[in-house]
Each structure stands twice: as structure tokens, then as C-alpha cells.
Amino acid sequence: AQSVTQLDSQVPVFEEAPVELRCNYSSSVSVYLFWYVQYPNQGLQLLLKYLSGSTLVESINGFEAEFNKSQTSFHLRKPSVHISDTAEYFCAAANMDSNYQLIWGAGTKLIIKP
Amino acid sequence: AAGVIQSPRHLIKEKRETATLKCYPIPRHDTVYWYQQGPGQDPQFLISFYEKMQSDKGSIPDRFSAQQFSDYHSELNMSSLELGDSALYFCASSSLGQSRGFYNEQFFGPGTRLTVL
Numbered sequence: 418a419q420s421v422t423q424l425d426s427q428v429p430v431f432e433e434a435p436v437e438l439r440c441n442y443s444s445s446v447s448v449y450l451f452w453y454v455q456y457p458n459q460g461l462q463l464l465l466k467y468l469s470g471s472t473l474v475e476s477i478n479g480f481e482a483e484f485n486k487s488q489t490s491f492h493l494r495k496p497s498v499h500i501s502d503t504a505e506y507f508c509a510a511a512n513m514d515s516n517y518q519l520i521w522g523a524g525t526k527l528i529i530k531p
Numbered sequence: 532a533a534g535v536i537q538s539p540r541h542l543i544k545e546k547r548e549t550a551t552l553k554c555y556p557i558p559r560h561d562t563v564y565w566y567q568q569g570p571g572q573d574p575q576f577l578i579s580f581y582e583k584m585q586s587d588k589g590s591i592p593d594r595f596s597a598q599q600f601s602d603y604h605s606e607l608n609m610s611s612l613e614l615g616d617s618a619l620y621f622c623a624s625s626s627l628g629q630s631r632g633f634y635n636e637q638f639f640g641p642g643t644r645l646t647v648l
Binding site for chain 2: 453459460461462463466507516517518519521522523524
């Protein structure tokens with residue numbers, strides 16, 4: 418069965434420091450991968466997605482993620498975080514086996530320290 | 532651009548009461564998904580509808596039912612509410628019919644926060 422693992426439940430980081438939020442997936446077939454962000458008391462917003470093509474995908478607010486098939490990873494990175502990045506980040510996957518239903522990771526809370 | 536609309540945004544109910552949550556998908560989207568997100572948890576898929584028919588079923592309790600109407604809006608009906616039903620309920624929509632067999636991005640609504648007292 419496919420699954421998505423986010424090993425870190427919380428990641429504290431100082432403002433303007435780089436951050437990496439880890440995501441690993443298991444899938445026996447081609448997979449689509451996503452990062453969603455949930456700001457406090459708000460809904461889920463798609464941050465970025467990998468469907469095919471270039472393995473490095475970027476968002477408009479400076480986040481990027483790289484699909485690494487050999488390591489079955491889709492880690493999210495930002496070179497310099499801002500206090501406004503405080504949120505919970507969910508990694509998700511979808512493929513044919515799941516009938517394209519999203520399989521969610523447990524989420525990682527990004528805590529920005531001033 | 533129009534987004535997914537959910538109503539109400541907040542709902543407070545007593546145990547054993549019923550609740551109805553509504554979801555209005557993005558225009559021309561034919562597929563609706565319902566998710567439940569408990570406090571500090573990841574979203575759990577409940578059920579989905581494509582062209583007014585149930586297409587997938589997840590961890591939806593028997594006390595819950597849902598349907599999609601002719602205008603593609605969907606309602607999640609919850610009966611005999613329990614304290615553990617307190618959660619954020621998300622609806623998402625996509626245009627599955629345009630390219631079946633491939634992933635279509637799900638657009639999420641803001642959620643309905645249900646509190647059962």
C-alpha cells in the first residue's frame with residue numbers, strides 16, 4: 418500500500434535561515450506529489466506539485482521541492498524563511514492505485530523563531 | 532477566480548444532534564471530495580462524487596451520508612453526532628471528467644469547523 422511519511426512533526430528555525438521539510442513516499446507506480454500549506458485557522462492551499470517533467474518545482478513564494486525517484490523523496494526547501502511562513506505543511510501523493518485520491522502525510526509544523 | 536464555497540464556516544452542535552454541511556464546487560467542476568481533519572491530524576478522505584454518483588468511499592462513518600445534486604453542489608449529512616466528530620471538514624472539487632484516468636488538481640474550500648459539545 419502506498420504511504421506518505423513526514424518524519425518531522427515540528428521544525429523550528431530562525432527567521433532568514435534555510436529550511437527543509439522532509440517527505441518520503443512509497444509507491445509501486447508513477448506518482449504525483451504535492452505540498453499543501455495550512456496557515457493557522459485557515460484551509461488547505463496548494464503550494465506546489467510534481468506531475469511530470471522537470472524534477473525541480475518552485476512556488477511563487479520562494480519554496481521549491483525536488484522529486485527524487487531513487488530516494489522516493491519530495492523534500493520542500495526554502496533558502497530563507499520569513500515569519501509569515503509559519504504554518505503547517507502537508508505532503509501528499511496520488512496515483513492510479515489510489516484512484517488518484519490524495520494520500521496525506523501527517524504534516525509538519527514550521528515554527529519561525531524571531 | 533471563483534473558488535470552492537463551504538457553508539457554514541462554523542457550526543456548533545450538541546451530542547446526538549444532526550448537522551448538514553454544504554459544498555459548492557468551482558463552476559464546471561464535476562467532482563467533489565469530502566475530507567475530515569481532526570485536531571492536530573492530517574486530512575482523512577471521507578467520500579467523493581463524480582457526476583452526481585458516488586465514486587470513492589474512504590473512512591466515512593455509517594452515521595454520515597452525502598450526495599451530489601444536479602447543480603453539482605454536495606451536502607454531507609451527519610447524524611447522532613459524537614464528541615469525536617469535532618473537526619474541520621474540507622470539501623475539494625476538480626474537473627475529473629475532462630481527462631479521466633489522470634490526476635486533476637483538487638481545489639480546497641476553506642472548511643467548516645464543526646464543534647460537538
